[in-house]
Amino acid sequence: AQSVTQLGSHVSVSEGALVLLRCNYSSSVPPYLFWYVQYPNQGLQLLLKYTSAATLVKGINGFEAEFKKSETSFHLTKPSAHMRDAAEYFCAVSEPNTDKLIFGTGTRLQVFP
């Protein structure tokens, strides 16, 4: 069965600092991987996705993630945090032949001035 583990339910960084949100997956077949962001009282917005093309995926708002098969990881990074990045971030996985998303427990990112 597929699963996603997000290490760290809360991450705090200073404005301008590197953001690193960790995601590890478990899948019996090559997965599709996603990062979604949820701003307070809003729905889920897709940041980026990996669908077996380039292993380094660039998304919106300056975020990127690298698929590392050897480490079963898909960590999300941003070189310089901004106050507006404060939100909940969810990693998700799906098998290429299925259509449902399996989400991790989420990481709340706080950005301090």
Place this chain on the structure above:
Amino acid sequence: EPEVTQTPSHQVTQMGQEVILRCVPISNHLYFYWYRQILGQKVEFLVSFYNNEISEKSEIFDDQFSVERPDGSNFTLKIRSTKLEDSAMYFCASIRLAGSTDTQYFGPGTRLTVL
């Protein structure tokens, strides 16, 4: 940019009452989903729907739940007799083609409060 819409944004109901949550998926999308997020917990898959049939459902989606596409635009989730533990944010999502590299788009959610 086209978007998934959901109504109402917030629904308060008494335990045992029926509720219907409504969604309008993106117009050229063919696959539809409901997810829920209990406060403070992760987003969980409930059901997927294609060609007027349920294609997959989770163990959460028991006989109290049903989905329907009553016309060409709406996609509804009905809870027949609500329980306190049904209180959650319910998200509708749609995708043009499942099993592809297309993106699943989410609506803003309906917050259901069962008293």
